[in-house]
Amino acid sequence: MPLPATNADLWLRRFRPSPAATRRLVCFPHAGGSAGFYQPVAAAQPPGTDVVVLQYPGRQDRYREPCLSTVESYADRISEVLDGEPELPTVYFGHSMGASIAFETAVRTGAVSALVASGRRAPAASRTEYVHRLDDAGLLREINRLGGTESALLDNEEVLRLALPAIRNDYRAAETYEGTPGTRLDCPIVALVGDADPKATVAEAGRWGEHTTATFRMRVFPGGHFYLTGHAAAVNREIAAELARLGDSAASA
Numbered sequence: 001m002p003l004p005a006t007n008a009d010l011w012l013r014r015f016r017p018s019p020a021a022t023r024r025l026v027c028f029p030h031a032g033g034s035a036g037f038y039q040p041v042a043a044a045q046p047p048g049t050d051v052v053v054l055q056y057p058g059r060q061d062r063y064r065e066p067c068l069s070t071v072e073s074y075a076d077r078i079s080e081v082l083d084g085e086p087e088l089p090t091v092y093f094g095h096s097m098g099a100s101i102a103f104e105t106a107v108r109t110g111a112v113s114a115l116v117a118s119g120r121r122a123p124a125a126s127r128t129e130y131v132h133r134l135d136d137a138g139l140l141r142e143i144n145r146l147g148g149t150e151s152a153l154l155d156n157e158e159v160l161r162l163a164l165p166a167i168r169n170d171y172r173a174a175e176t177y178e179g180t181p182g183t184r185l186d187c188p189i190v191a192l193v194g195d196a197d198p199k200a201t202v203a204e205a206g207r208w209g210e211h212t213t214a215t216f217r218m219r220v221f222p223g224g225h226f227y228l229t230g231h232a233a234a235v236n237r238e239i240a241a242e243l244a245r246l247g248d249s250a251a252s253a
Contacts, residue, residue: 021050028098032167058166067169075104097174121204123179132172194227
C-alpha cells in the first residue's frame with residue numbers, strides 16, 4: 001500500500017534527482033503552467049545541482065485540489081515547503097507569474113542566492129489587467145495570442161475543460177498582484193525578457209533592478225511572452241551561470 005503523500009511530495013518534482021548536490025535550482029511555473037514545462041530545464045543543468053520544480057495545486061495530478069487565489073498565498077505555502085528541504089545555496093527561476101511567486105517566496109525564506117526573473121514586469125511596475133474577468137472564449141484568445149505550451153490545449157476539449165479553472169485562477173492571481181515597490185532582496189537579480197512581450201516590456205523588466213541591494217543585469221531576447229521556448233539553450237546558460245557563481249563564491253569563501 002503506498003504511503004500517503006507529504007506536503008513536499010505534492011509540491012516538489014525532481015526529474016533528475018541528485019543526492020550529492022552542492023546547490024539547488026527551484027523552478028516556478030507560469031500562470032496555468034505545470035511542473036512538466038521545466039523537464040528540459042532540469043535536464044540541461046550541470047551535475048551536482050538539485051533541480052526542484054514546483055507543481056501548483058489545481059492541475060495535472062493535483063487537479064482535484066483547490067487553487068490558491070493570490071501570489072502571496074502561493075509564496076506562503078511554497079516557503080513552508082522549501083523550509084523543510086536540506087539547506088543548500090539556491091537559485092530561484094520563475095517565468096511570468098512564476099517570477100512574482102519566486103520573488104515573494106524569496107522575501108519570505110530570506111535564503112536565496114540569486115533570482116532569475118523571466119517574462120515578468122518587476123513588482124514595482126504596476127499594470128491594470130482584466131483577462132481573468134473575460135469569458136472562456138476571451139481567455140482562450142489570450143492563451144492563443146501568447147502561445148506557449150497551453151495553446152495546445154485548444155485542440156483537446158476534455159483537457160481544456162480541466163485546465164481552464166487553474167488558468168483563470170492564475171491569471172487572477174497574477175493580475176491582482178501588487179508588489180511593494182520598496183521591497184528588496186539581498187541577492188543578485190537577473191531579468192530575462194522578450195523584446196516583443198505584451199505582458200512585460202523591456203522597461204518594466206528593467207525595474208527588477210529596484211528590488212535588490214546586490215547586482216542586477218538584464219538580457220533581452222527576440223520574441224514574445226514565451227521567447228524562452230525558442231531560446232532554451234541560451235536561457236539554460238543564464239541559469240547555469242548563476243549556479244556556477246554559487247560554486248565560485250563558495251570556493252572564494
